[in-house]
Amino acid sequence: MPIERLVFQGLRNLQALDVSPGPRINLISGANGSGKTSLLEGIHILGMGRSFRARRLPQVITHDADAVTLHGRLSTDPPTTIGIRRQRDHSDLLMKVSGEKVERIADLVETLPMQLINPDAFRLLEGPPAGRREFLDWGVFHVKHDFIGAWQRFRRALKHRNALLRHGRMDDASLNVWEHELAQWGNRLDELRAEWVEAFLPVFEETLEGLISMPGLRLRYSRGWDRQRELADVLHQARDTDRQMGFTQQGPQRADLGIRLNKRPAVEVLSRGQQKLVVSALKLAQGRLLERTTGRTCLYLIDDLPAELDRTHRAVFCQWLERMQCQAFITSVDHEVLANLWQDTTPVAMFHVKHDAEGAGQLQAIDRQTS
Ligand SMILES: Nc1ncnc2c1ncn2[C@@H]1O[C@H](COP(=O)(O)OP(=O)(O)OP(=O)(O)O)[C@@H](O)[C@H]1O
Structure with missing residues (x-):
């Protein structure tokens, strides 16, 4: 409004x-x-x-x-x-x-x-995944009502698991509890994100086509851990290396939206102006999908x-x-x-x-x- x-x-x-x-x-x-x-x-x-x-x-x-x-x-x-x-x-x-x-x-x-389009926003493609995750989660937050609850429970479990890893104690019983919670809510986050991306893709492609023709451009969601494996197993098996690093290395906290042109990272091949148009299409498509799904x-x-x-x-x-x-x-x-x-x-x-x-x-x- x-x-x-x-x-x-x-x-x-x-x-x-x-x-x-x-x-x-x-x-x-x-x-x-x-x-x-x-x-x-x-x-x-x-x-x-x-x-x-x-x-x-x-x-x-x-x-x-x-x-x-x-x-x-x-x-x-x-x-x-x-x-x-x-x-x-x-x-x-x-x-x-x-x-x-x-x-x-x-x-x-x-x-x-709201969406912001300014010179910093144009760094969405070349910047770290956190910016693209924020973009993704903005969309999911506004159209999926259980996103915020799942996200908060996931963050809480991640915080506890990371704290246990950092303290270096071999407290496997506590790790089990938080890993179970982390896997449950992490999977839910991934489902919500994947559903949103599926709805977003056609809207983005149509918007981009309206701005500039770029037939080889593909947007791909990566969930943050191996596609073939269960998150619970990934967490369990990574305990030792995660302990050494002091944090959880795989999971939805590492998700990203990959943007590629003819199988190469888009930032490597697109001109500055073309990158700006891709980012503009992403931002406009966010608003269009919001309008379509919520009427807002x-x-x-x-x-x-x-x-x-x-x-x-x-x-x-x-x-x-x-x-x-x-x-x-x-x-x-x-x-x-x-x-x-x-x-x-x-x-x-x-x-x-x-x-x-x-x-x-x-x-x-x-x-x-x-x-
Ligand atoms: N805390 C502050 N208190 C008072 N003035 C400030 C403060 N912070 C920045 N300014 C001044 O506010 C002015 C407005 O800056 P702003 O970036 O909004 O201008 P702008 O119209 O967008 O400029 P441009 O076209 O150059 O981007 C600047 O002159 C700046 O020095």
Whole structure:
């Protein structure tokens, strides 16, 4: 569901803001350093409980402020609100959904499904498997309701097994207990992931085909341990080597999404631009599958689109966003580049971030065309 109101205070260089974004395409323009990315960052924190560029949340608090407070209202009936507050001198992150305090980031993620497309996101193909696992689990989390329970039980069992391995004690009875739990929930995670990948593949292939023709490209899920063997046996037999290493070497915590072109790793053969299109197709396909399976839309945060895609691919990318009925926040230095890419029937809201001599950024609505 789209965000219909944003109220931010104490976020980087941005002055306190209270804006009503459009339900579909929101274009944010402004000079370098004006605060465009900071706006996307604030929305990202609302939905994910963390920044996409600061390791620690206090870094996003305006230099002379005590706290950052972010508030969003979603156009559900009745409206859903999300509130986040982080004080500089407290380590706790206060999170509220519809006025109720929540403890788990998963509650935010569930409330506001979002995908980020920025220069870092384009490293999804070349980066470590953890990024691709996160991508995979985002999809599974939103469409498979028992995923979070299975994931939490699996993580708990993994933590206990790793602790026993590290302490170096030959406590086989305890290991048996946690390995049993680990195998049970690990197998469940694998089933859910495999089912999701099966549904995702055709959507991804269709989306990619719409962006660029790449017939030899294959996406393959690997579960993290030998396909021919039971997880329980793998864990049992690996006890000695796992003890030496001090952690569990095989299992769903090592799963990956392999992306290959004509049997070679895609990163080795694709140009930077082609990699960007593959990642764009992955991200768009996530939102399309979410829409198809749950009827919910995914919010897209897209940082500096003109810099990332050429004119033709930019236009095709925007057509997908239009078709998907999703809400998107797209930044660029110059709004002219993005303003004419949309059909007359698509509601487009435009904002400009103006910054003063001291560097403070002010978000202003500059135009709006709705159908
Ligand atoms: N904690 C902070 N408090 C105040 N200002 C900050 C803080 N952190 C960063 N800034 C400043 O905020 C400004 C906005 O940065 P931001 O990355 O959002 O700009 P941008 O419009 O996306 O720029 P670009 O087009 O160059 O990517 C920068 O000038 C930066 O120095």
